Amino acid sequence: MNLIAVDKYKLLFCVIPKSGASSWKYLLMKLSSNSTEIKGGAHDPEVLNSHKITSMKKGDTVWDVAKRYKDYHKVISVRHPLDRIISAYRDKMLDHPERPMSRSPIKTMLKRRKSAKITIDDPRFANIPTWEEFVWFVTHTPARDPHWRKYYDLCHPCVIEYDSIAKMETLESDVEHVLDQIGAPAITIGHTNESKGKNLNKTSTDYLKDINTTGSMDVLWNHFSKDADIFGYSFSPENLKTICEIKDSEGRCC
Structure with missing residues (x-):
């Protein structure tokens, strides 16, 4: 719960x-x-x-x-479900390579795949799955971790x-x-857990481009499409943009 x-x-x-x-x-x-x-x-x-x-x-x-x-x-x-899973990868994999979550059970699962090639230059990231490998893990194994479980x-x-x-x-x-x-007093919400690790210059579109030619993009979108439908999100395969379908009077996502 x-x-x-x-x-x-x-x-x-x-x-x-x-x-x-x-x-x-x-x-x-x-x-x-x-x-x-x-x-x-x-x-x-x-x-x-x-x-x-x-x-x-x-x-x-x-x-x-x-x-x-x-x-x-x-x-x-x-x-947006795709922005969320990208954020989970950056925060839980790239930003904190020292944590056990970064190595197991994902590393164990990837070792079973003949095609698994974890090759990030920095030796600290030797055990960290690539973005595409992470997508494979999320979409092909039971989701026990709440950071990528469905809404x-x-x-x-x-x-x-x-x-x-x-x-x-x-x-x-x-x-x-x-x-x-x-009936609570007005208070400004702070932003926490902003990514501090590698590839801060990469946008969501950049991450989606990385998996678009291999077919993983379609698999990822299908995996989270129900979450997207429930809350008014969509995805444009033409330009790899995450989209909000429900707009308020000022044209913002609502």
């Missing part, structure tokens, strides 16, 4: 990694505890609990879950009737809307 509750404002938030989750958690901790600064990681349950954020767990009673579901304002935050598996948008859908593309205005809906 990926829901966290802010009882002070009767809000339920579904956590989707690489879709503004850290920024939202820091904002909600500030609101719930009236703190101006948050010490500790946004994903640490003890830190969340100390700032009056409740992580919903499988062991919670049906009454606890049902009451919050009925009475609370339910929020989900998303971004409908993590937050069940076809079952839970969310009151607000926030998007990374319009994060500031969407945060303003949610805070207004729950």
Whole structure:
């Protein structure tokens, strides 16, 4: 269960990694505890609990879950699925090659493929899969890691009737809307977890071009197309651009 509750404002938030989750958690901790600064990681349950954020767990009673579901304002935050998976690769593979996640189970899976060739010049990245190998892993193995699990598996948008859908593309205005809906004071959301590693000059289009000639692009898009359809995202194969289909009155993604 990926829901966290802010009882002070009767809000339920579904956590989707690489879709503004850290920024939202820091904002909600500030609101719930009236703190101006948050010490500790946004994903640490003890830190969340100390700032009056409740992580919903499988062991919670049906009454606890049902009451919050009925009475609370339910929020989900998303971004274009292709931008999200690119962000996951850059953050979890390139930015942190020292972490076990960068080597296993992905490295183990790739070793089973005769075509696996992990060749990044810097010796620190010797065990890091290439972008195309990462795409193969994500699209051909069961998704256990939440950083690349599908939205409908993590937050069940076809079952839970969310009151607000926030998007990374319009994060500031969407945060303003949610805070207004729950009667919380206006507060600016900060941006966290911005990539600091290699290839910062590469855009999403650059990454998609890298896999377009091998057929991996079609496989990747098909893998996440349901998430895209649910939240109004599309993809242009002609120019390899990620697109938002649902626009507000000012022509922005909404």
